[in-house]
Amino acid sequence: MRTFLTGFSISWGIFMFCILLASGNGLKNGVMSNFGSRAVNSIEFWGRRTSKPYKGLSENRRIILDDNDLQLIKNQIPEAENVSGTINTSVNISYKTYNTTCEFSGVSPEYMDINGVKIKNGRFINTMDLRESRKVAVINPRVSEVLFQEDDPVGKQFIAGGLGYTVIGVFKSDDTGNDQSAYIPFTTAQLLYNKGWGIGDIAFTVNGLDTEQANEEFEQLLRQKLAVLHTFDPDDQRPIGISNRLENYLEAMGIFNSISIFIWIIGVGTLLAGVISISNIMLITVRERTREFGIRKALGAKPSAILGSILMESAFITAIFGYIGMFMGVGVGELLNAAIESAEDSQMSYVFQNPTVEVGIAVGAMLVLIVSGIIAGLYPALKAVRISPVEAMREE
Numbered sequence: 001m002r003t004f005l006t007g008f009s010i011s012w013g014i015f016m017f018c019i020l021l022a023s024g025n026g027l028k029n030g031v032m033s034n035f036g037s038r039a040v041n042s043i044e045f046w047g048r049r050t051s052k053p054y055k056g057l058s059e060n061r062r063i064i065l066d067d068n069d070l071q072l073i074k075n076q077i078p079e080a081e082n083v084s085g086t087i088n089t090s091v092n093i094s095y096k097t098y099n100t101t102c103e104f105s106g107v108s109p110e111y112m113d114i115n116g117v118k119i120k121n122g123r124f125i126n127t128m129d130l131r132e133s134r135k136v137a138v139i140n141p142r143v144s145e146v147l148f149q150e151d152d153p154v155g156k157q158f159i160a161g162g163l164g165y166t167v168i169g170v171f172k173s174d175d176t177g178n179d180q181s182a183y184i185p186f187t188t189a190q191l192l193y194n195k196g197w198g199i200g201d202i203a204f205t206v207n208g209l210d211t212e213q214a215n216e217e218f219e220q221l222l223r224q225k226l227a228v229l230h231t232f233d234p235d236d237q238r239p240i241g242i243s244n245r246l247e248n249y250l251e252a253m254g255i256f257n258s259i260s261i262f263i264w265i266i267g268v269g270t271l272l273a274g275v276i277s278i279s280n281i282m283l284i285t286v287r288e289r290t291r292e293f294g295i296r297k298a299l300g301a302k303p304s305a306i307l308g309s310i311l312m313e314s315a316f317i318t319a320i321f322g323y324i325g326m327f328m329g330v331g332v333g334e335l336l337n338a339a340i341e342s343a344e345d346s347q348m349s350y351v352f353q354n355p356t357v358e359v360g361i362a363v364g365a366m367l368v369l370i371v372s373g374i375i376a377g378l379y380p381a382l383k384a385v386r387i388s389p390v391e392a393m394r395e396e
Helices: 002-033 067-076 127-131 141-148 186-193 212-230 245-288 290-298 303-342 359-385 389-394
Strands: 042-047 080-095 098-107 119-122 136-139 157-160 163-171 181-185 201-206 240-244
Touching: 002 245, 002 303, 002 359, 042 212, 042 245, 067 080, 067 201, 067 212, 080 141, 080 186, 098 141, 098 186, 127 186, 136 141, 141 181, 181 186, 212 240, 212 245, 240 245, 245 290, 245 303, 245 359, 290 303, 303 359
Parallel strands: 098 181, 136 163
Antiparallel strands: 042 201, 042 240, 080 098, 080 157, 080 201, 119 163, 136 181, 157 163
């Protein structure tokens, strides 16, 4: 009974360790999925209006981004990568007898990496489309469904505001609503819909910002450079609107790192309790088998044989019950994951996804537990080896 209860404590320890890790992973995956497919290190900014007078210029002055802002990001911000301007406009589009309203977004090829655009069919906008200001479009599935019905839209032309556009691709969309959108070359949108000048907003990815402080300093530097370019007060936060996904990502990762540390502390503490129980049960075993060890040594048993038997028993108990706990912990995580995946449109999936634990981590914890169990049994084993045969046989 003592051995069973000790083994149960070991099983429970590694079971709870796996459950805690699986829960932490599930929460992290759920929250990270809310970031969508867009790059987590992306920053987007756009012009607004000033709130302070500056150098003789009045307040409430509108800030309009242009090609100079693009060149500033590309040439003066070394951390910036995958820079793309964006121009949005709404147009009426038609194909044969079908027509609808579509939101055009003029973007550069780099926008595919910035926004995590996934192509379902065809291709995305490339450099030649941009250079030649081609009238091509990458549409979403809803536009394909409304305009082209069951036909393959790639290679077909539709009319937008009296101009013909060729469909070069269909991108995947997580939005199951009725939003109809398409990407066209940035230069085409600027030429046709923005009078050849001005930019709606600019998006880019950044590298080398690993802390919240570094991210804040970078954002402040960006505002200062834009303030010089557009002549507004650097302390005025209103003229430039910034959407910084990296800031939200770093904050989320900081929270999850704290949660992970807490989980590991609790898990290791639980496993340690099991290891201590192994040492206690082996001490009791040595105490109860004192006469046996004395008789075996009197009959010529070597100390290594007695030492090996104690350590083998300790390792056996730890391995068997540890495996049971690991199997149950990993199994519960997999069952919960299957239940979440089978429940479509489940609200839980937005905050809890793939609550599983890596088998490698579970096996590693199992091996550490076995080694710890052997070490825990070492002191009782050495105590058994030191028993004098005469004193042992006198033991009652």
